[in-house]
Amino acid sequence: MDRVKQFDLAKLSVREVNQFLHHELPGSGIERVEILNPDGSHSIAAGLDCDVAVEIQGHAGYFIAGMNKLASVTVHGNVGWSVAENIMSGCVRVKGHASESAGASGHGGLVVIEGDASSRCGISMKGCDIVVSGSVGHFSAFMAQAGTLVVCGDAGPNLGDSLYEATIYVRGTIHSLGADAREEEMEPADVERVSRLLADAEIDLDTSGFKRVASARSLYHWNAEVHQEY
Amino acid sequence: MCGIVGLLIKRESQRESLGQLVTPMLDCMGTRGPDSAGLAVFRKPLNDAHRRFGLFCREPGFQWQTFHQDFLRDTSSDGRIEIIDNHATEISSIAVDTFKAWLEASHPDVHLISVGRAIEMYKDEGPPGEIAERFRFSELIGTHAVGHTRMATESAVSPAHAHPYTAGEDFCLVHNGSLSNPYSIRRKLESRGIVFETDNDTEAGCRFLEWRMREGDTLEAAIETSFDELDGFFTFLMATADRMVLVRDAFACKPAVVAETDDYVAVASEFRSLAHLPGIQSANVFEPAPEQIYSWTV
Numbered sequence: 001m002d003r004v005k006q007f008d009l010a011k012l013s014v015r016e017v018n019q020f021l022h023h024e025l026p027g028s029g030i031e032r033v034e035i036l037n038p039d040g041s042h043s044i045a046a047g048l049d050c051d052v053a054v055e056i057q058g059h060a061g062y063f064i065a066g067m068n069k070l071a072s073v074t075v076h077g078n079v080g081w082s083v084a085e086n087i088m089s090g091c092v093r094v095k096g097h098a099s100e101s102a103g104a105s106g107h108g109g110l111v112v113i114e115g116d117a118s119s120r121c122g123i124s125m126k127g128c129d130i131v132v133s134g135s136v137g138h139f140s141a142f143m144a145q146a147g148t149l150v151v152c153g154d155a156g157p158n159l160g161d162s163l164y165e166a167t168i169y170v171r172g173t174i175h176s177l178g179a180d181a182r183e184e185e186m187e188p189a190d191v192e193r194v195s196r197l198l199a200d201a202e203i204d205l206d207t208s209g210f211k212r213v214a215s216a217r218s219l220y221h222w223n224a225e226v227h228q229e230y
Numbered sequence: 231m232c233g234i235v236g237l238l239i240k241r242e243s244q245r246e247s248l249g250q251l252v253t254p255m256l257d258c259m260g261t262r263g264p265d266s267a268g269l270a271v272f273r274k275p276l277n278d279a280h281r282r283f284g285l286f287c288r289e290p291g292f293q294w295q296t297f298h299q300d301f302l303r304d305t306s307s308d309g310r311i312e313i314i315d316n317h318a319t320e321i322s323s324i325a326v327d328t329f330k331a332w333l334e335a336s337h338p339d340v341h342l343i344s345v346g347r348a349i350e351m352y353k354d355e356g357p358p359g360e361i362a363e364r365f366r367f368s369e370l371i372g373t374h375a376v377g378h379t380r381m382a383t384e385s386a387v388s389p390a391h392a393h394p395y396t397a398g399e400d401f402c403l404v405h406n407g408s409l410s411n412p413y414s415i416r417r418k419l420e421s422r423g424i425v426f427e428t429d430n431d432t433e434a435g436c437r438f439l440e441w442r443m444r445e446g447d448t449l450e451a452a453i454e455t456s457f458d459e460l461d462g463f464f465t466f467l468m469a470t471a472d473r474m475v476l477v478r479d480a481f482a483c484k485p486a487v488v489a490e491t492d493d494y495v496a497v498a499s500e501f502r503s504l505a506h507l508p509g510i511q512s513a514n515v516f517e518p519a520p521e522q523i524y525s526w527t528v
Contacts, residue, residue: 040501059501059515078515080500081485099485099517118517119482137482138520 003031010037014044026050040080045073048090062099065092068109084111087128100137103130106147112201119156122149125166131201139178141168150197152205160213168213169194171205180219184212231381232393232406233259233358234486236467236497238374238474238526244493249370251507253362255496256377258503260358262406263379266392267361268353270402271372272528275347275471276321281399283320283329284344284351286389287337294318297337305332315364317343317352326399341390341427346400348373348471353392373528376469378404385430395433397440400471405432406499407484409462435460439468450523453477457521467497472528482520489513495526 005025007017017035025033032053038044042061045054048071056064059077066085074093075083081099084092087106094102097115104120106128113121113130119137122130127146135153142158144166154172161178168181169190177183194207235255239245248271256269276282287294298311301320309322322329326345333342344351350372352365358379362368378393385391394402409415412434416426419437426433438459442452449470457480465484468475476497478486489496489504491513496504504510518524 039505040503042502058511059505061500061502078501080487096515097517099487100482119520138480 003029004034005030005032006034006036008036009039009041009044014041017044018046021045021048021052021054025052038075038077042080045071048073051090059096068092078115083113084109084128087111097134102132103128106130110197110200112203114203116153122147122166125149129197129200131197131203133201133203135172138175141166142178144168148193148197150194150201150210152198152203160215162219163213163215165215167193169210170213171209171211174211174213177213180216181213182216184214186210186212231262233262233379233499233503234377234404234406234465234467234497235259235499235503236374236376236404236469236474236476236495238495238528239372240493240495245373246371248372248375249366249368251494251496252370252375252377253368254506255498255503256367256379257359257362259377259379259499262499263381264357265382265387266353266355266380266389267358267378268351268392268394268404269362269365269367269370269375269377270344270349270351270394270396270469271370271375272348272400272469272471273350273372275400278347279323280321281323281326281329281345281347282350283322283342284349284396285318285320286341286343286353287316287318287339288389289339290316292316292340297340300336301332304336305329314352314366316354317365319350344396344402345398346471349396349400349402349469351394351396351402353378353394354389355387355392373472374469374474376402376404376467376474378406384408385428388428390428391430393432394469395430395436397437398444401436401440401443401468403432403436403439403466403468405435406465406486407463407479409435409460409464411461415459431462435464435466449473449475450525453523465499474526476518476524477522478518478520480520486518487515488518488524489515 038060040061043063046066049069054073056075062080064083065073069088072091078096082101087109089109091110093112098113098117100118101120102117103111111130113132116134117132121136121140123142125144125147129148131150138156145164149168151170155174158178160181237252294313307324312319393404396402409431412431415434439452
């Protein structure tokens, strides 16, 4: 049994490849799938639900590896909007840059962006971990509810706006914090968490210089007495 | 949604392939904007005295040769006409205002869609792939081109509502997004005597920028002013006789991707549109940052 399978998107549609990944792959014994010529196509390897390594060889489009469960997906190039959107488990790694909303709404698993992520990285994340080797754009971790966003570079405007219980760590400059986000002391547990995530992400960087950003929790409850002046 | 594309060829020897390279870019973006499409191509500029007058007539079987004879006879001007389907380009040394006055009086059914020494323009309703074929986009030669595929969200589908929009000479703009205050911009400009041709939001943006430039602003200064004046979402791709300029609004929720090599600069809404370009795998591919002005010169 051949444990490696190769698909060429110059010859097959994304739908054909994804149908294989959804229906024929689980239980087949195939351990690694290589996808050639993505050429910016959308939704490649979305909805995976088994332990497999998927390698996408080139720049890909929107919604790559969305809803990922168990699988380990690597993109050897850039991705468009919403890579690993709603990731449940497993790992999605982008060797290049990611456009906006990387890891949006993710419940679990690990998202690694080796280049920069654009705006709204980790928007509404619900428990996944995101590690960005470069910088993130504006409104990253907007309304993020749980999980961790680690940014080794800089963060753009309005970081962590309306943040719930997700935690953000930034090594570089924070352009500005969003409403209700505040910088807090790095505790030993934070250093340990950053160290573990950098190791998981295979990013060779020490933990010095990281800042912790979390919610001030002042927007959690409606306060009728302040006339919307928070 | 809408799709935008732009391509600037850096090497003179490769300018013959402009149409060949930009046509698949536009066709690919047909999925983002299936209802109409357009392309503005910038050719080697004519001498100071001459202009290309880009013309469109919706009437099937319109007799462009008769139009041309009328033009020569009525205005006693020089001129030659290049005809393709329902578009034509009249090339003449007539003064722009004189041409406009003649056109309005003699052929109100013919629309002037572009004027300049370098610009040539095609736009119409229909699937972008079909439009590219009808106007033989793949044969176009020039330094740079910007194109658009439209999915109408705020005003009618018609050839006049298709992008690119032009204002003044050798300036055009394509837009992905929507402006929220086009009517206040329009009222402000109309009170200064600027005439609008459609009720489209993009036309307000285009005429605003061109008005600022006529008032003495550089395009960069005009764009900086637009950040305060234009309310809404936009990725604007603009071109002048010798430049291609890209900018996204502060929220940057309308996409754009740039690919640059030693041979070209290409811009599109999605990378898909660029995937066929030669050397793309080693190109510098990046997403333009919000409110940053990117300008490339021929």
